[in-house]
Amino acid sequence: MVSKPLIQYLIGRIITYVATLFAAFTIIFLLLKAMPTSIVDLIIESMRATGAVYDPQALIQLREALYEIFGLKGSLLEQYITFLRRFLTMDFGPSMISFPTPAKELVVRYIPWTVGLLTFTTVLSWIVGNFLGTLATLFRKSKASKVLQGMALTLYPIPYYILALILIFLFAYILPVFPIGGGAPTAPLISLEFWKQVVHRSFLPAISIILPSMFGWWFLSSSTLTLNVLSEDYYMYGELRGLPKSYLFKKYVLRNILLPQTTALALSLGGIFGGALLTEAVFAYPGLGLLLYRAVGSGDYGVALSILSLSIIGISTATLIIDLIYPLIDPRVRYR
Numbered sequence: 001m002v003s004k005p006l007i008q009y010l011i012g013r014i015i016t017y018v019a020t021l022f023a024a025f026t027i028i029f030l031l032l033k034a035m036p037t038s039i040v041d042l043i044i045e046s047m048r049a050t051g052a053v054y055d056p057q058a059l060i061q062l063r064e065a066l067y068e069i070f071g072l073k074g075s076l077l078e079q080y081i082t083f084l085r086r087f088l089t090m091d092f093g094p095s096m097i098s099f100p101t102p103a104k105e106l107v108v109r110y111i112p113w114t115v116g117l118l119t120f121t122t123v124l125s126w127i128v129g130n131f132l133g134t135l136a137t138l139f140r141k142s143k144a145s146k147v148l149q150g151m152a153l154t155l156y157p158i159p160y161y162i163l164a165l166i167l168i169f170l171f172a173y174i175l176p177v178f179p180i181g182g183g184a185p186t187a188p189l190i191s192l193e194f195w196k197q198v199v200h201r202s203f204l205p206a207i208s209i210i211l212p213s214m215f216g217w218w219f220l221s222s223s224t225l226t227l228n229v230l231s232e233d234y235y236m237y238g239e240l241r242g243l244p245k246s247y248l249f250k251k252y253v254l255r256n257i258l259l260p261q262t263t264a265l266a267l268s269l270g271g272i273f274g275g276a277l278l279t280e281a282v283f284a285y286p287g288l289g290l291l292l293y294r295a296v297g298s299g300d301y302g303v304a305l306s307i308l309s310l311s312i313i314g315i316s317t318a319t320l321i322i323d324l325i326y327p328l329i330d331p332r333v334r335y336r
Contacts, residue, residue: 010324017320024312025087028305029080040066043096087309092302097294103302107291107310114280114287117202118272121209126265129218134253136219137226138245148219156216161278164208168282171204178204205283209276218261225257263322270318 040063067073074082086092095103133152136145155163171177179201229235235252280289288307295303 013320013323016323017316020316020319021312022084024316025084026080028087028308029083032301033076040072087305090306090309092305095295095303096300097298097303103300103306106303107288107306110286110288110291111310113285114276114289115272116198117205117285117287118209118276119269121206121213122265122268122272125210125213126218126261126268129214129216130222130257130261132214133219133222134226134249134257137223137230138249138253148215149223152215152219152223155212156220158212160208160212160276161282163212164205164279164282167204167208202285205276205279205285208279208283221264222257222261225260226253229253229256263326266318266322267315270315272314 043066044059044063072079090104090107092103094100095106098106132148136148139145140149172179229252235248238248238252276287277289277293279285280287281293284290288310292304292307294300295307
């Protein structure tokens with residue numbers, strides 16, 4: 001039978017989750033309203049900038065239609081309710097960069113590429129980075145540990161987009177092993193050739209994300225957490241008892257450092273819907289980051305808000321999930 005503290009814990013976390021979404025969407029709505037111009041004005045001005053002559057009555061009708069499409073008609077409260085409904089459904093009208101395709105449809109088309117790339121790179125860099133960071137600290141006097149620490153200190157300050165440019169220069173220009181630009185594969189989806197093209201075009205973007213992540217934050221943070229565990233009394237007592245290094249590693253070190261690292265992993269996975277903007281732009285990788293870059297550059301508010309909606313919901317949901325499962329992985333936390 002479900003206990004009363006558990007029910008109270010679940011209700012409290014769900015209320016916090018809904019309040020977080022509500023606050024985020026409200027802030028975005030107020031920011032959009034605070035802008036000196038609207039998307040409708042931008043569209044009308046861009047049409048006039050072409051030099052073409054339009055009938056004034058046709059422009060008035062177009063303006064009214066655009067206000068209806070983007071949910072800008074009615075009072076401020078009516079606009080706000082429409083905005084919340086569209087944010088939750090990601091229905092922000094047609095895309096300007098791919099008119100008349102709905103912005104939601106365009107975003108859905110790009111999602112698999114970003115989710116596939118960032119899920120793989122995030123999980124792999126998290127596993128390897130934490131493992132290497134912990135081992136390098138446990139055996140910090142060895143030569144291998146010093147080499148790994150040197151690599152981490154070298155790669156961590158380098159912005160990932162700079163590393164991306166270096167990889168393109170080396171492996172797409174000097175040694176033309178990989179394509180300079182990305183793009184979706186041309187082979188049929190169910191064919192082996194399609195997946196070969198996916199791996200071939202995703203390899204350099206994946207490496208540019210994995211290396212700074214693995215030898216950057218994950219390596220250095222796990223190393224710092226391991227140092228804290230090594231200074232604890234219970235670990236030193238285990239050493240004095242003569243417990244094997246493997247036992248101390250699994251039972252004492254890993255179980256303690258993985259608690260905060262699991263939280264960071266959940267938030268990183270929740271944020272993948274925002275895409276890796278600069279990496280995808282540099283490699284012309286057909287993901288949400290590249291789509292967001294093009295949308296912002298062309299004033300496509302529908303697409304930009306759809307991606308932003310996904311990102312907010314993803315991060316908030318990841319936070320809710322980790323809140324709910326934390327008592328299962330940390331015995332110090334209870335459903336109270």
